[in-house]
Amino acid sequence: MFKVLFLILALLAGLVAGPYLSGKQGYVLIATGNYNIEMSITTLIILFIAAMAVVYILEWAISHFFKWSNATYTFFSKRKRNKAQRQTLEGLMRMTEGDYSKAEKLIGKNAKHSAEPILNFIKAAEAAQQRGDEFSANRYLIEATELAGSDNLLVELARTKILLQQNKLPAARSSVDSVLEMAPRNPEVLKLATEIYLRSKAYSTLDNILSTVESSGLYTQKEFIDLQRKTEDGLLDEIMNEEGADGLLAWWEDQSRKRRNDFYVKLALISRLIDCNDHDSAYEISLDAFKKVDENKDLAGKFFNLMTKLQATDNSKLVKLLEKRMSSTSAEHQCCLNRALGYLYVRNNDFNKASECFKQVVSGQDKLDPSDATMAAYVFEQVKDTESAKRVREEGLKAAMAVNRLSTEEVIEKPALALEQKADNKESNKIANWANR
Numbered sequence: 001m002f003k004v005l006f007l008i009l010a011l012l013a014g015l016v017a018g019p020y021l022s023g024k025q026g027y028v029l030i031a032t033g034n035y036n037i038e039m040s041i042t043t044l045i046i047l048f049i050a051a052m053a054v055v056y057i058l059e060w061a062i063s064h065f066f067k068w069s070n071a072t073y074t075f076f077s078k079r080k081r082n083k084a085q086r087q088t089l090e091g092l093m094r095m096t097e098g099d100y101s102k103a104e105k106l107i108g109k110n111a112k113h114s115a116e117p118i119l120n121f122i123k124a125a126e127a128a129q130q131r132g133d134e135f136s137a138n139r140y141l142i143e144a145t146e147l148a149g150s151d152n153l154l155v156e157l158a159r160t161k162i163l164l165q166q167n168k169l170p171a172a173r174s175s176v177d178s179v180l181e182m183a184p185r186n187p188e189v190l191k192l193a194t195e196i197y198l199r200s201k202a203y204s205t206l207d208n209i210l211s212t213v214e215s216s217g218l219y220t221q222k223e224f225i226d227l228q229r230k231t232e233d234g235l236l237d238e239i240m241n242e243e244g245a246d247g248l249l250a251w252w253e254d255q256s257r258k259r260r261n262d263f264y265v266k267l268a269l270i271s272r273l274i275d276c277n278d279h280d281s282a283y284e285i286s287l288d289a290f291k292k293v294d295e296n297k298d299l300a301g302k303f304f305n306l307m308t309k310l311q312a313t314d315n316s317k318l319v320k321l322l323e324k325r326m327s328s329t330s331a332e333h334q335c336c337l338n339r340a341l342g343y344l345y346v347r348n349n350d351f352n353k354a355s356e357c358f359k360q361v362v363s364g365q366d367k368l369d370p371s372d373a374t375m376a377a378y379v380f381e382q383v384k385d386t387e388s389a390k391r392v393r394e395e396g397l398k399a400a401m402a403v404n405r406l407s408t409e410e411v412i413e414k415p416a417l418a419l420e421q422k423a424d425n426k427e428s429n430k431i432a433n434w435a436n437r
Helices: 002-022 041-097 101-107 117-130 133-149 153-166 171-182 187-199 205-217 222-252 263-275 280-289 295-306 314-325 331-347 350-366 370-382 386-404 406-414 415-424 425-437
Strands: 028-032 033-041
Touching: 028 117, 033 041, 041 101, 041 117, 101 117, 101 280, 117 153, 133 153, 153 171, 153 187, 153 222, 171 187, 187 205, 187 222, 205 222, 222 263, 222 280, 222 415, 263 280, 263 295, 263 370, 280 295, 295 331, 331 350, 331 370, 350 386
Parallel strands: none
Antiparallel strands: 028 033
């Protein structure tokens, strides 16, 4: 607008000043090399205005040409983006329906024209992995990494998930370690790390992030307790297999007060010390754990069962504690307590007291455990109670025969179940053979 106004004013000025300067046009000489150009001032002004008009026209034409080109480019780019968005949405729908091959084509083909190409590459990689094409999945991840960089949380999280789906646990473990450094409190990262550490049995590493997992709110209280106990069991098994009883005791000394007061962990430690044949250490921890039995009634039965396996050099203190508790224990745990005392009395060669305990066990259980039946019969024989010993043997024999009464049709129809039942009752067969003899 300003340029047009300038040309109009210049023409008006020429029209006004032209007649005045017609008699006083002056003289202009332009000498260049072999050429001399002569003209009046009026002619020079007219030529200047004409040249400016030509320049302005050329500028207008060029600028409009580029505007049209840009508009054309914008039109086609917008068309590609809309098409990419439409096909990406269709691909996501196909992915939800389970048509991973079509989903991969729709999402991956339009990734470069999508508003979020990184997301397209990640979803295409997931679709390719779902149909078992690891090569294509890795290729899409590489393209996503080239766009986002190697430190992008979204890409690394997707890579870790795909490695886990490919069952490449060492690579997934290494990847999730890196992702945890990038986002140590991200709930999705913590959930993925928990799954990978559990599957790779990296219980020590999982134990280190349990407090963060708890505060993240990923699991309910019950779910977290189950996860914590599974981790602690795995960790203790790992230490027991690698370092034995000494390693278990050293680990126990290094634990926090909260864990050392955890009744479940104490029971798990006692069980593994017994497996390592360190009964004296297990005995000391059992005495300490006994103080918390009332506060952990759901685990009291497990505690009393462990006492039947304990073979400490001197168990008199534990026996006194169990005898004292006999009068105050609930009916639910009465049988377990009698069973524990019975075994401890046998190890002390006090068969009279053991006999009384096993009579309570035999009368209090609908189905006697094979090992308990064997021990009860042995105890009754030691106190010359042949009638009770004979009755226990007969009950054990009946139980063994009832379990082994599998028809030929059942074996043919359910061979796996038959084999499982036979394996579970191997001990019962032994008792039956012993009773027949």
